Amino acid sequence: MTSISLSDRIPTRPAVATLVALSYQQDKAAGVVPVEWLSPEALSYLDAHLTAVGASGAADEIIKVTGVPGTQALVLVVGSGLSAVPGDDDAESVRRAAGSAARALAGTSHAALLFPSATPALLAATTEGALFGAYSFTTYKSKDAKAPVGRLTVVTADAKGAAARKVLARAIAVADQVSWARDLVNTPPLDLYPASFAAEARKHFTGSKVAVRVADEKSLERQQCGGLIGVGRGSARPPRLVTLTYKPARAKAHIALIGKGITFDSGGLCLKPADGMLTMKSDMAGAAAVAAATGAIAALGLPIAVTTYLCLAENMTGADAQRPSDVVTMPNGKTVEIINTDAEGRLVMADGLAIGSSVKPDLMLDVATLTGAAMVALGGRTTAVIGNTDQIVDQVIGAAKATGEDMWPMPLLQELRPSLDSQIADVKHTGERWGGAITAALFLQEFVGEVGGTQIPWAHLDIAGPSFNDKAPYGYTPAGGTGHGVRTVVALAESLAD
Template identity: 55%
Template sequence: MINSSDLKLTAVSTDIKRIGAGALVLGVVKGTDGPVLVASPFSVKVTETLQDSLTALGVTGKADELVRFAANAEMKADILVLVGLGSFEESTLSDEALRRAAGSAARQLTGVNTILFALPAATLSQAAAVAEGITFGAYHFNNHRSTPATKLPLSEAIIATAASADKDLPAALKRAAILGRAVRATRDLVNTAPNVLYPESFAQEVKDTTKGAGLKVTIIDEKKLEKDGYGGLMGVGGGSVRKPRMVKVEYSPAKATKHLALVGKGITFDTGGISIKPAAGMHAMKSDMAGAATVFQTVTAIAALDLPIKVTGWLCLAENMPGGAATRPGDVITMFGGKTVEVLNTDAEGRLVMGDGLAAASLEKPDALIDIATLTGAQMVALGLRTAGIMGDDTLRDAVVTAATRAGEGAWAMPLPEELRATIDSQVADLANIGERMGGMMTAAVFLNEFVGEVDGVKIPWAHMDIAGPAFNESAPFGYTHKNGTGSSVRTLVALAEEMSAAK
């Protein structure tokens, strides 16, 4: 299932006259007076000639634009490629603009083995951003085709940067490679067909791919789930012949001083159950396990980075099907920990499996508890397709948003209005699994909050990430983001773990 190959990253100085490659990538910004070539490695004469011809050649500098030219006498690359950086002055280019431009070029230049990137990467931060963009963009998914792909993504990227001698650059390139591998592996899992990736096979993939990675994997099957009272997972998975699993992935270095727990929604396919979804677009519900894939790969990346923080991932895996043993609207289930829930809509299933995961994770008394899920359509209504909604404890919620901003991912802090709690009251159980329709993203978070535990009478710091829109791209590719699985939020969670492990 996880089939993305590794990518070699190296850095060189900006003197690239003797460096050969399949393609040389330069950047163009969309200036106020037309396109502007930036950070040209060529002589003044060649640079001026190329600059003067940009408009006539149809180059605008807009984001995602990619134009190929024949090589000139001053370069050893086979082709010259100009990639748009968007509407920026060179001095105000953000790291994310560079990340997206490098990723866009890596995504679009298939069939080229080695690419030399001569984008404006003067600083360590900019060089790292270019490297990250390359590792996110160089991706393809060919697992289900009968013939191998004819045009593969690049296998080696060379980054020209004025920071090539910086002693911290090798670590930055290693970090970029690790992040890229984690993002691409998350996409592989999300893109895998649901008849191939289901709770049992997902659990086995975790076990198989973590051998030698310094991780401890515990798989809880349906018999133990039933025995231990995981009513959310068993209720949601009851209608499927493919029974649920809880997978615990633990990274516990000896030098750790803090513990971060991550809970991921892993609905490997969501029909809606008895409250069945419309047929149109249901195929995309193979992506409803993106939260679990994100958690799995986040823990893997943190271990590869050797961060001094304990991280425990809880993957809540089930298939929501309308079988004869499926949960019915009106059923009451007993969740892990003992709370009862009246199921009013079986398509509000994610919060049920996540409730089990949050309750189980709370027993270990982590310093911070974060859940991540493709949870509600209301998230997309409120924030669109590229911005995750972040809710929960104010301090941790804001730390997640800050980490997302640093990582270059869209996230927005949302409140948990106290009046929404009353809307999930049930006439027959402790809770109902749906409440107020308006503000449904926040209502779902209010439900999840009920399963966050306490330590010495104080609620464990908790944040909820709703990635329903950002996790799966059904429109055209953009930047380093491909169609279908995106690998959203791996970077955010890794950045948060880095900040937690560095804090005193």
Template identity: 50%
Template sequence: MPSTISATDRPLEKLSADAVVVGVGRGPDGPLPTPGAEAVDRLLGGRLLPALADLGARGAEDEVTRVPTLGQGPFPVVAVVGLGAPETGGGYSAEAVRRAAGAASRALSGRASVVTLLAAVGGTPDDLRLHAVGEGSLLGAYEFTAYKSDLTADRPTPPREFTVVVPDAGQAKAPLARSRAVADAVSLVRDLVNTPPNDLYPAELAERGATVGKRAGLAVEVLDEAGLAAGGYGGILAVGCGSARKPRLLRLTYSGKKARKKIALVGKGITFDSGGLSIKPALKMEDMKSDMAGAAAVIATVCLVAELELPVEVTATVPIAENLPSGTAYRPADVITFRNGKKAEITNTDAEGRVVLADALARAAEDSPDYLLETATLTGAQMVALGARTAGVMGSDDLRDAVVAASRRSGEAMWPMPMPPELRRGLDSPVADFVNANADRMGGMLVGAHFLAEFVPAGLPWAHIDIAGPSYNTGAPWGYTPKGGTGVPVRTLLATIEDLIAAG
């Protein structure tokens, strides 16, 4: 059951909960209190801040110090969460607040109801920080238990009720409702990414996407293998022909009232990637269930845009396939003809994401959108270049930079990457228009973008977001990010779409 979030303007001493959350910063001489921490300290008779010093709290990011109140307050525990060092001017970013709220949620497993004063970090709470507190609290409370067989009534579970203390509860209603909608969309992506591939094969992902799309009031189209063949989707069919579970193409369209912009979303949907005949090493191959994270993200984003009733037209085009080796699998040296008539010589069947995306990009462009946003777990080279938490963004300079700017506000780390023209020569083929993978693998993330660019019409602003690392956390949880599916880049896609609408 998802957690709930609400606001109250009642005095702290008149509230009751299983825990209260406050934030402290990291200073040169120890924790730096915030208005929320000072309020709780006063309520506890000046005992909180000395206790933090005795416990060695530093106020570092992701640090959570639990202090028992011993009956001195209307809550048994105070969770003091670190915000890190303050920014120039003494404040804390919305992302610092978001991460702190998420860390507190994770640390308070077993506490059903939580009162949080994190919105007071910047003094009087504004919409930005209210939204950050809501997102962080709800996303930090996420858990995936669909395949757990030992769920008992006394099992510690994440908090199920969050109450944000603010001066005006009515003013907090809208930002908290938005945080609820965003958290639901991100959780949908996490659920899909975490689902094992024996249960989330191409037809099933298409069906689940169609179901949530219909629930959101979207127009839905699903092509099976016969429809793909009739439509000339040679790339999707080639990648999917090695599996007994055949490929699909899903399209979801939202037509908002007074729409002034038409935006295309495209997301890679490889439900499992063995590498095909160019098979991957066995080590960590199980993580390749996450190779459909881009597809999940664009499905969730178009549904979120519909829920928020934004004045825009958005169509998500989602190519879905399973990349397996078999007697019917596509081969290195095959030449594939895509929907737009271009042909690629296959040099590596493990570079399959760009092969299915080629067809999807060509189809999305046929709708004559004003902008095209595409996201994919495309290359291991993204992680080599930028690590596991920072996505690379390529494409048209202006739209690329707009995506990166939106990501900074959203808290999803991204970095603008170039597309050096000399790298395009690595895709030259002696027998076809181009190969699907360069032999030397230098600049692999950038070369992948060059391949995708072949399917974007000249003059169409487009951005490619490589989320190979950020979409799936193989390490320990941190902030509001759990182990497994993260939900990246739903929040950035939403923020970018809203920016494009505002630009007129």
């Protein structure tokens, strides 16, 4: 992983080969954001060069400039897309620009970022974006690929201050876990299946503050996990339920996290078309996100207890595959009529929610690549957030805004609930087509328990769109697994700790 540090001056021993400046859009042209480490002569030269080449300052724009007064280094100017010098409200644009720069710096040994960093929010945006953008996944490349930038120095006047060091430590802790989540999502399903995912979680958390417990298929049968057992019936590789536990002293709150971990989704007997399977190794991105968020919360030492459930199964078409019209029994005793075997994610999540309710957390979050309907509604970059209280939805949306992850609230419309009624079981697992993201959430709500006669506060994050980028990289978002959701869950835990 790229190393990163802070300095109150541009490193000279050894001298950096590349400096990175930020541009914005001014008077239909691009201008460089002034910082104290760029002299007036350097700024004037850079602005003139940007005008000469027709630079716009748009997001993801990269301009390379040589011969800048006062430095021997190449200067890389990255566009922010902003129309003015950035402030705290523009942190996400700065974060994305830092990510774009880090991607452009692949193959570089050492670069210094000369971004605005007068506030903790702007410094955090620069450090986080740079680390997120420096990610690469080359495990399966037979030839050496261009390595990410080896070392980054963020130049800031407060480099030696406690606040700046805290910002840097947080950025590194979160980026480490986001990278792990991306690695999990990018791993081919031949190698990542329920048992190997469980083994990877155990390995990852060895020596940490997170305890790992793995339930195999026999244990799942004893716990009446009809969702995991049913979905896993068609695969030669049986399901697992992984429980992660972080218990700090004097915890201020207890949250339960549930992640969908379908390591490959063929659709089961309701088989997907061939091109519909191409990205289905990513159907475990929810489990990757909550596992990584748990790791970050523990690494940061937050006073928030976390119990996390990774609901792992492979949805295949074997001889004993689950059939439409089967009925399964869940851990809370409810029976479910199976309608469409390609709506398997909500079944394994139902097991996790029912078991998670038994520990009586203060709130529950589930994260899942659950429905195409969420993508139809919101596109490929935005998560749908649905909850049983306005307060918890607002908390999640607030945490997402603070971190720069795109999320949007959707209603939990009770008028759609009758479409889940079954003639032979307590509930069907799919409802009418219209409002499909909402009917999926209504099904999940059936398995959220109560404490003192009141349903546990619960929010559902449908990350079907932003969890996997099958297009070109942008900002700090790579092609492939994105790690989406990790930062929002961590920020929510931080808000509960305040």
